Amino acid sequence: MNSQNPVFIPGPTNIPDRLRAAMNIQTADHRSPEFVNFLLPLLEDLKRVFKTETGTVITFPSSGTGGWEAAISNTLSPGDKVLVARFGMFSHRWIDMCQRLNLEVEIIECDWGSGAPADRYAQALAADTGHAFKAVLVTHNETATGVKSDIGAVRKAMDATSHPAMLYVDCVSSLASMDFRMDEWGVDLAVSGSQKGFMLATGLAIVGVSQKALAACDSATCPRVFFDFGDMTRANASGGYPYTPAVPLMMGLRESLNMLFEEGLGNVFARHFRIAEGVREAIRAWGLNLCAILLISIPIRSAPSMCPKDLTAMRSPTMPSRNTGFPSVWVLDNWLAGHFVSAISDR
């Protein structure tokens, strides 16, 4: 795992030196007055990235997958019905989690490489006259295929049917690199992590929670302790944490926010888009096929001056088959990697 070569994978992104320095700290006392003074503004500033004024941001020392579980287990009960579209590896895995947490899952099956079909969500919601659906789940940016979905359109579908379900969005690979509007889109649970748009190492789940979602915790009966929103919000309220936090990552998150705000969120999004477009143009010029119908790639989240490289899911003429252990692109000096290739090529 050579650390010299930038990674170009559909996963965690390269870490700017400034953030590596911020995370490279000695142990600090997480019960000191200084930590209190550090934590409260951090949580407040995170709301600017989610674009929420009424919601709350909760962090867990965990991965994005842990964020998913927190969102579900705090707000839903076994047997609750949820509506979700499957169009890539991550929506697929989210569905699997719902089922294992004993929810009843209605799946909108889509071609992998497409985005969330707002019209089909609308149909399903319109059909649910009894309001059985407690939650509508959408993946904002499918990491595996590089497809962005239109969350606003799903919200409109919900509003059009006056459906009271809560809206859950997986924004793990979109938040802080694409525009995300929690309040405007009426998102109740927005699940992200430290290792994508925040440009940090893996290890923090970062979840935006609406007031409606917080209220839902009271009646939700899925068991949870480590991921309990109540423990966390009560401790956070006075600048504390219910257990030992991942202080280095939180320090890194502070510096990440500083970088994002210094550049300006709009400029960050424009940079990612510009770089991604360049890559897509190059792929077209090379005569290769893009995987996605509407492809908004996963750019390298990075400082503005990072090399203009990007990763975009593409379908190579030499695409390895499903059974290849590691895809052939590995031999190309690690410049490309396609871990989800088998799943994609097989569909």
Add this chain to the structure above:
Amino acid sequence: MNSQNPVFIPGPTNIPDRLRAAMNIQTADHRSPEFVNFLLPLLEDLKRVFKTETGTVITFPSSGTGGWEAAISNTLSPGDKVLVARFGMFSHRWIDMCQRLNLEVEIIECDWGSGAPADRYAQALAADTGHAFKAVLVTHNETATGVKSDIGAVRKAMDATSHPAMLYVDCVSSLASMDFRMDEWGVDLAVSGSQKGFMLATGLAIVGVSQKALAACDSATCPRVFFDFGDMTRANASGGYPYTPAVPLMMGLRESLNMLFEEGLGNVFARHFRIAEGVREAIRAWGLNLCAILLISIPIRSAPSMCPKDLTAMRSPTMPSRNTGFPSVWVLDNWLAGHFVSAISDR
């Protein structure tokens, strides 16, 4: 949170430079062949620290609290009965978790500052002729009071009554700094973390799991996905991870094992004991009271050459009362900190 001053808190320990360097890495591809070759020996070598040959070691990007939840939710079912002694803040919190995960908890109440009473465990087990207890829980080293418990004695109590319950041990603050013998003591679930004896930042739960405990996963009905042993062991078997791992911490863990093995586990334990004894002698010489009846302190897990400082829970004549926000020791230049002071002084 000044990072210059060593911490002397009953929590995470100081991080040797060597481990900070090991964790200060660029993003690496956790699905690369190199990661496979890295992960398998890491997991194997961890078994040497648990002193288990038959068990398996499982890691989660989480804290020790997450490790507790993993241990319980993978092996027990709602309504299962467990036996546990309460003698400090951490055993207290473990009990709380069991209750919230819908277990039926029989509590052996002890003075805080004492260790696990093997005789009272024996009585309770002898009384349980119907073998209702599915699990016996013991905290090896109570971080808050600095008291070590005799796990072997609890095992003997179980064996004396031929009780089939599994033995769960919280070794968060003992593993890798005190002798721990998973196989010899017949421990089924041994829960630890990265931030104590392994001298790393917080963010990894490290759990030793016996074959009996792995088998119990099949029938355990507590829901779990993020913390699922099955997902993890299946992925680990081929050098993978079911989601994005906390690679920097795992790299740090590799180097931590290197340090522990270079010094020799026996030498590490002896060093911690020697330093702790020095502190206890000093406390006695200063005329202060030690909190614990049998006090085995939480030494600073560190390289052999660290300053001979230590933290031992002590009861100061100026012990702040329960309602003090932050204890007065804070003003003493951060040399001492007593976060659990209020809980202790109040009992």
Add this chain to the structure above:
Amino acid sequence: MNSQNPVFIPGPTNIPDRLRAAMNIQTADHRSPEFVNFLLPLLEDLKRVFKTETGTVITFPSSGTGGWEAAISNTLSPGDKVLVARFGMFSHRWIDMCQRLNLEVEIIECDWGSGAPADRYAQALAADTGHAFKAVLVTHNETATGVKSDIGAVRKAMDATSHPAMLYVDCVSSLASMDFRMDEWGVDLAVSGSQKGFMLATGLAIVGVSQKALAACDSATCPRVFFDFGDMTRANASGGYPYTPAVPLMMGLRESLNMLFEEGLGNVFARHFRIAEGVREAIRAWGLNLCAILLISIPIRSAPSMCPKDLTAMRSPTMPSRNTGFPSVWVLDNWLAGHFVSAISDR
């Protein structure tokens, strides 16, 4: 060379984490516009530490010894006469350098452990009616013995005799940890380095140069190229460097200045004095002898929250003899080190 244990040596000091982070950088382009914008304010701000408004600060990728050579070779010519007091290892070595650079050196021999004798300087200057002395050299703080000299008193001696010689001060171990007043004391050449009061690694000579000293460069015939003031000031004027600079150290110097200014120079000096006094009190309480008559020790230059430890030259009852290779204090877990012990104990 364990890097975990703070050093307590009469040499370079411990480096705060904040400065280690500042120096831990990737290669940057020292001919970029950014470097220009970085260098000019850095050099300007350094003047605040020297307390000079009229002088210039020059840096070399070198050690303090290189700073000495730069000061001499740029402003003096072979055969020039200089006046200097010898009262410790560093004044001794400075004299040696002058002699090897072909100056004629008049030495005021003092007891090691004493400071610069202003009265004897006054006598020598008064006797020099022909103004043969081109330079008067004084060591501000003798690192080896921990003695501070009164530079203002030497200046008064020069003024009393209206002597036109330039005043050269070795402030390697005093600048930025003790009050230094270049303009007020009329210092022409003030030689320091990165590894003491600036809390950085060794590798930068930092020299304050008065206008009078700059003018002296024109007629000085000692050969120099690497250490040439003219090359450096001409390049610096436009934000450049005559050869490749030690960029990491200069980045560290920027952050060091930030730290010094944030705390306030007066507070920094007071902190060093307070800590040093504490050590001296402890040494007296232990019944050991201080080496110096008037002992102002070499405090650990560090962030305010560093452990209240210090190093003060002291004469131990078990002082090793001259011929001991490494002094016995080494066995004491590196807490004390006495490299100059042999020189001191032998006098």
Add this chain to the structure above:
Amino acid sequence: MNSQNPVFIPGPTNIPDRLRAAMNIQTADHRSPEFVNFLLPLLEDLKRVFKTETGTVITFPSSGTGGWEAAISNTLSPGDKVLVARFGMFSHRWIDMCQRLNLEVEIIECDWGSGAPADRYAQALAADTGHAFKAVLVTHNETATGVKSDIGAVRKAMDATSHPAMLYVDCVSSLASMDFRMDEWGVDLAVSGSQKGFMLATGLAIVGVSQKALAACDSATCPRVFFDFGDMTRANASGGYPYTPAVPLMMGLRESLNMLFEEGLGNVFARHFRIAEGVREAIRAWGLNLCAILLISIPIRSAPSMCPKDLTAMRSPTMPSRNTGFPSVWVLDNWLAGHFVSAISDR
């Protein structure tokens, strides 16, 4: 000076993470027994890179320019005659230094972009029947133009005339990235630095010195103290240093040697050549002109897995004129930089 973007400049090279970690250390005691045990093998192993068995390697906390001054001032006397070819910025600056150190310099003027003309060296040496030349100076790799010279051919020219002059080679930008054979080529003074082939930060001059050159120190009358070979070799002999060394850089140098030896010097050279050839091919394919007649570029000294990027001096159709402050290539996202462009384009 963004540290995220790799530099592609004719100067210091990118630093592998492994070496940044090695340099990122706390202050260590340079007079400890550990330092002795560290320094002696380091100096010995450096000889393998110079390919000398009979010579000695000397380091100074300085830059390559300091190494030049050390080589000259330790072995020559004012008025000594030296022979040198000028074909780029660095040979130009070396000549300037010789003149300022009062040597008599005979210059072989060449087109910039050409290499050292062995035949013209031969002519000049043959004409010097009185053996007035004390030193023959050759720049191995002209950093500014990217031209490698044939040192072996110059040695042959010297041998053909049985000329007793010493051979001085500037190998600052060649050593450890191109084959260099100090003993085979009969090099007496080989001057290098830490910031090129050794992949470290600037701050160490590294000089290979033959026995003949060491003997010449006795009679050389150029003054020197900081750069004195005698002080350094005497201190080094017992594992010491005559003043405070740049310990972080020396730690980095140890790890750099480890990397070079692990890969194998021959493999390192082949890698640099392969990458450079790729760049040259690309430049040709783009229809641009290479500057050099025989162009062996300055590759990025780096770990094998570094991005296959390189810098080669090239003459762009939009070459900025002499008076441009910073060349236009700066606007191209820092991908190219041509600081010496004005000097080259003007000739």
